[in-house]
Amino acid sequence: MASTNFFADAARRVLGIDHQGTQSPPGYLPHDDFIDPYEEQEPTVGEWLRSLMPTKEGPLRYARSIFLCAEWLPRYNLTWLLGDSVAGLTVGFVVIPQAMAYALLADLSPEYGLYTSFVGAALYWIFGTSKDIVIGTTAVGSLLVGSVITTVQEQRPGIYTNEEIAKALSAVSGMILLFIGLVRLGWIIEFIPYIPISAFVTGASITIMLTQFPVAMGISGINTREAPYLVIINSLKGLPRTRVDATIGLSSIVLLFAIRYLCAKMETRQPAKKMVWAMISSLRLTFAMLLYTFISWLVNRNNSGPSPFRIVGKVERGFKHAGAPPMDKDLLELVLPKLPAVVIILVIEHIAIAKSFGRVFNYTVVPSQEILAQGASNLIGTFVGGYVCTGSFGASAVLSKAGVCTPLAGLLSAVILVLALHVLTSVFYYIPNAALAGLIIHAVVNLPTPPRTLYKYWRLSLPDFFIWVIGVVLAIFTSLEISIYVTICVSLALFLLRNARTKGEFLGQASIYHLPANDDDHPSSPDTTPRPVYLPLTNTDGSNPAIPLTTPHPGVFIYRVPAPLSYMNQAQHMHRLVKHIKTYTRAGSSNTQQLDKGQWLWSDPGLPAKGLATAEEGLPWLRAVVIDCAAVGDGLDVTSVQGLVDARAALERYAGGEVEWHFAGVDGRWARRALGAGGFGVPRGERDAEKESTGWYVVGKRAGDGTREKESSEDETSMEEGRGRKEKWVPVWRLDRPCFHVDLAEAVQAAMVDARRAEKREGQAGR
Secondary structure (H helix, E strand, O other): OHHHHHHHHHHHHHHOOOHHHHOOOOOOOOOOOOEOOOOOOOOOHHHHHHHHOOOOOHHHHHHHHHOOHHHHHHHOOHHHHHHHHHHHHHHHHHHHHHHHHHHHHOOOOOHHHHHHHHHHHHHHHHHOOOOOOOEEOOHHHHHHHHHHHHHHHHHOOOOOOHHHHHHHHHHHHHHHHHHHHHOOOHHHHHHOOHHHHHHHHHHHHHHHHHHHHHHHHOOOOOOOOOOHHHHHHHHHHOHHHOOOHHHHHHHHHHHHHHHHHHHHHHHHHOHHHHHHHHHHHHOHHHHHHHHHHHHHHHHHOOOOOOOOOOEOOOOOOOOOOOOOOOOOHHHHHHHHHHHHHHHHHHHHHHHHHHHHHHHHHOOOOOHHHHHHHHHHHHHHHHHHOOOOOEEOHHHHHHHHHOOOOOOOHHHHHHHHHHHHHHHOHHHHOOOEHHHHHHHHHHHHOOOOOOHHHHHHHHHHOHHHHHHHHHHHHHHHHOOHHHHHHHHHHHHHHHHHHHHHOOOOEEEEEEEEOOOOEOOOOOEOOOOOOOEEEEEEOOOOOOOOOOOOOEOOOOOEEEEEOOOOOOOOOHHHHHHHHHHHHHHOOEOOOOOOOOOOHHHOOOOOOOHHHHOOOOHHHOOOEOOEEEEEOOOOOOOOOHHHHHHHHHHHHHHHHHHOOOOEEEEEOOOOHHHHHHHHHOOOOOOOOOOOOOOOOOOOOEEOOOOOOOOOOEOOOOOHHHHHHHHHHOOOEEEOOOOOOOOEEOOHHHHHHHHHHHHHHHHHHHHHHHO
């Protein structure tokens, strides 16, 4: 160990590194035998690297975290099986019409929706952390797939089929999501704000309803891939071309809403049968599809010519489209520009649904694991013919209401989908397209953000409200991709601006008194012992302006940094700090010569006009600076520490001597290390180490007794009692950096003590 220190010291001397510049002056530590020494171990690069190294148990723990089903499958029981069976079968019947309808929205034939939902239901239980999630087709995801297919077909018409484009998009999306999940990068979704997603979902749902309107009305010749406002304009112009499809489309919408309304009313009137009515409401989509399919069959069974309304037609039986996804280089180059929007929406939609159910039913959702389940479903789904899938809110709500117990319910839903693909394809032939369009419109009508939520946005944050409006307008008048990209960029720019322009506050001291309540819960007279608090001098916090705020001591300034200090905001903080202190103090000190006008910098504000401050003007000399770092957190970058060093140098030149800097609430070890490396934490002026105990904040009565009863070394009576009892006092932080303080009150007290001692020394020197 000694040899290591020797070589380290030798290397510092050769490289010219001043390692001692950040240490306390010799003899500063106390010699009282009743205070135990404490040497805080600073964090090191080796410690940081070791924290990143895998442990022996790491691979096994990682494998268990991947296959979470291994934790609960051994505890599976008959009660769970009963609940999962009912829920899984119910969702299976609900998903069938939804999946087929959404596949048409993606410009694919209906069976592709069934393939997609089958894979999500069959795989999610292996990886998922939510019992209520159903992975399958969604309206928004299908709309995005349809948009990508349209774009590729416009650029390379006829070269690739719609199915090939959809499978390539799903395969690449699955790879990306699988990678994010495996390396546990689920936390990156926190960088995507909620407001852009809310605006996107609203814009997408409006787009879906507008694009399905001409289908429900039987209006032909409408390009539904144009901007939504053009679709509705052209649809209105095409109303004279309305066909009999409108009867089916409009009546299906009315029927679905009527069933939902009736079931909701009956749930209220018959609470004992609430579950039954909820189940009927959940199956309304299936009932509507069966009804209109039966009507279509009656109309077309003996019809040798074309159907009077458009129907789905032939649906392939089984998994006829199974196979490896196409990975053609040219196709991938066409798909890649659309991937960011697709991946973002898939992840956000899924995690938002999973977390909402987790909050309701009191279980924890792991984002990385959910993304892993998504990635597996999207990648493996392409081999059986599926396209991109994510959590479906409608199907998940049905699963939850049906009394699901574990994620295994999805496997039972997959069984229903397999049966539908092998047994019911002949029935699917007669499904009217207008009925599917009505189903889609009914399914997405509740997705737009309701007015009460918009009003909440207005009250919570005006900038976020306007970002939402921008996103919806762009979605309707341009495209969904432009909407999501612009709103995310604007939100991130607003976030950076808020952090870069955080405004620090100078604080004043006020005395407050506790107002206890008596036995009748009425206020009684305040306590007579005051407690100091520190409030912004500018009253920006909304505190009562009638409360007088004072400086704790002339020349002592308290500055609060309200956010992490970084390269983005340190310049304005340091400028504000130095400018304010120069404005409210006079240059030099009582034992230095007053500067003449020729020595002032031309850039000092107002000084040439006002002249030099004199003692008669009442401005104090600068004594100490207290920085409240409670919001700074752990870790400071080089620019922020250098900004503090430069501010200290500027103020010491202004004051004509060294100025004490005290830091309150620097809780992070790396932050204390960074400030210590910048020369902070140690006293700047001449001090009597034997007599100065300022900053030695201690806890407990005896070292090693395990107690943590807080006391303070400022209490001389307690210290004298400690000497008499031979008890030890234990410091919270290292004693050789007494300018780092546990809280603001202790930092201000230490700064006041320093100021008084400086005044005393200057008075003695004057005599």
